[in-house]
Amino acid sequence: MQHNYDLIIVGGGLAGNCLALALKDTGLRCAIIEANTPEQLANSPAGDRALALAAGTVKQLEQLGVWQGIIHAATAIKNIHISDKGHFGKTRLSAEKEQVAALGYVIAARDLETHTAHRVADSDSVRICPARVVGLESGEDAINVSIQQGDESLTLTAKLLVGADGGQSSIRQLLNIAQHITEYGQTALVTTVKSTLPHKNTAFERFTASGPLALLPIANNQCSVVWTRTTEDAKALMQASEADFLAELQACFGYKLGKLNLSAPIRAFPLSLIRAEKMIANRAVIIGNAVHQLHPVAGQGFNLGLRDVIELARLLTAQHQAAKDIGAEDFLKDYAKTRQKDHDLVIGFTNNVIRIFSNDWLPLAAARNMGLTLLDHIPKAKSLLSRYAMGLEQTD
Ligand SMILES: Cc1cc2nc3c(=O)[nH]c(=O)nc-3n(C[C@H](O)[C@H](O)[C@H](O)COP(=O)(O)OP(=O)(O)OC[C@H]3O[C@@H](n4cnc5c(N)ncnc54)[C@H](O)[C@@H]3O)c2cc1C
Incomplete structure (x- = not known):
């Protein structure tokens, strides 16, 4: 297996898989690490939850080439x-x-998750699963990611690490990013x-x-x-x-x-609302539920997470095409700045709905x-x- 990548994505859920798909024709060499086997993911009871997808999200899934293959499973x-x-x-x-x-x-989360996972499996991204990240070490030019895959321990290297490993993100913890939790x-x-x-x-x-x-x-x-x-x-x-x-x-x-x-x-x-104190660290960024796990009352979690994905992919593509470092501090700061307002708005809106209507x-x-x-x-x-x-x- 190759050990050196441009980008390592941790978490093959909706956010991680959509990011891999958004980057598939950019020339960036991506690896995606997922803790569960495809069978475990397909049989998880959590897959029963229905996702209400905003029309804007559907447009973005169309642009990723995902929606065309899954529309039959969705209800308008x-x-x-x-x-x-x-x-x-x-x-x-x-x-x-x-x-x-x-x-x-409306679509069953399982249908969308399985479909995006199949699309990633058919792409050039290297999928490493089941495997877990057990350590991180970020240096000036690269980040080293230690993983455990069965009995084997290996270290992969990338210019940028993306944590897309959900609300209980271990990447958020390994990066020492504090979190604010509101128990409802x-x-x-x-x-x-x-x-x-x-x-x-x-x-x-x-x-x-x-x-x-x-x-x-x-x-x-x-x-x-x-x-x-x-x-x-x-x-x-x-x-x-x-x-x-x-x-x-x-x-x-x-x-x-x-x-x-x-x-x-x-x-x-x-x-619970889990909100990370920041989105970026040295040569690392966290996206989707790893940054913001919301109350489902307004049906906004994945809709918001997909906007993280699309914006990050857009900026990464431009940075790569300009032959610039995709893990550079200024570049990551620019990404965080572009996403902050949307996060604040959606979290504020969701909390107000809960407060006013409960x-x-x-x-x-x-x-x-x-x-x-x-x-x-x-x-x-x-x-x-x-x-x-x-x-x-x-x-x-
Ligand atoms: C009841 C309910 C209803 C909802 N309804 C809506 C809705 O209507 N509309 C909407 O937009 N959103 C809704 N959401 C939110 C939506 O489900 C989430 O926002 C979305 O699934 C988050 O995707 P994610 O990829 O960020 O995280 P996850 O789906 O949590 O994926 C994380 C992935 O990372 C993997 N992983 C975890 N730890 C590790 C590790 N250490 N190493 C490697 N891999 C790891 C996991 O196995 C998983 O595959 C709802 C949520 C709930 C609970």
């Missing part, structure tokens, strides 16, 4: 219905009114339901006193459920009978889709309902929200 979101349980406020967004084919798409005391319950009435490609986001509930449209008139509850409630619901779980879900959601029936196991994802204090409930109702009557504001949801609008 043609309408978004946002409501506040027990209050009058609601708003609806529609693809037809925005004159677009879809406001976004909440768990996302993820499952699939089949409804007796057609979902008509509508994504529902319902805010309730006990936490937000999202029903995302998927194939065969099913919906993927992401139900955020306190950790205590989630434990009780995981232990409840199927009938009791469904009765509580139905009470929270109502009967807009008729009767709901479970069609998949229920998985629990404990929620609170039943009457004046706040009244204000947010007024907001939703007003929004429903102001076409321009709705259009702006639609564009934001589609990932086509960045607010200042």
Whole structure:
């Protein structure tokens, strides 16, 4: 095996694989190190989670040549219905009114992860898996990466290391990058339901006193459920009978889709915001969930991570074409500067949604309902929200 690369990516999840694909025709020699075997990744229960992809994300996946091979597994979101349980406020967004084919798409994380992993396996990138990084040593001209692969220990060298190894990033730790953790005391319950009435490609986001509930449209008139509850409630619901779980879900959601029936196991994802103090270190950069693991309430995690990937790939390509050092400190600082604002905005937006909608204090409930109702009557504001949801609008 070759031991010297331009770039070593640690983590063959969505962010790592998309970066390898974005760089595939640039001439940069890439290695990608993944801790799990393809079988372990394909069978992981976490793959059951559905991802809501903004239209902007779909465009970027198209440019990477990924979307064309996976579109058949995705469901278009043609309408978004946002409501506040027990209050009058609601708003609806529609693809037809925005004159677009879809406001976004829903896809099972497993389908997208498996497809991108296959595409990387067919590319020139060297995939080293299963293997783990056990040490890093960055020098003036290169970074040495010590890995353990089975019984074998080896050291690889690169000009730049990219940590794309998720929320529990060991690269972040090895680089001594501090992290800020906000525990929400909440768990996302993820499952699939089949409804007796057609979902008509509508994504529902319902805010309730006990936490937000999202029903995302998927194939065969099913919906993927992401139900955020306190950790205590989630434990009780995981232990409840199927009938009791469904009765509580139905009470929270109502009967807009008729009767709901479970069609998949229920998985629990404990929620916290993990934010790295910085994105870069000597000859290293961290991207995706390794920098920002978000609450799924606004469905922004991968959408944000893909924007890290696209920007890093754009800058790396230009730096390489200009025959400049891709691990140079100034270059990495420029990358971090271009991404900071987007991170701050999305994290701020997600936290505000959680704060404003997880609170039943009457004046706040009244204000947010007024907001939703007003929004429903102001076409321009709705259009702006639609564009934001589609990932086509960045607010200042
Ligand atoms: C319930 C739920 C719902 C969500 N819904 C949405 C949504 O609707 N829209 C959206 O945009 N986002 C959503 N997200 C977020 C989205 O899933 C993540 O943002 C995205 O998967 C992060 O990708 P990543 O590649 O950065 O990290 P990961 O997916 O965590 O991938 C990291 C990879 O690194 C590997 N790895 C870990 N440690 C090591 C190591 N030491 N050495 C080598 N490899 C290693 C792992 O095996 C894994 O393959 C949701 C998340 C959850 C939990």
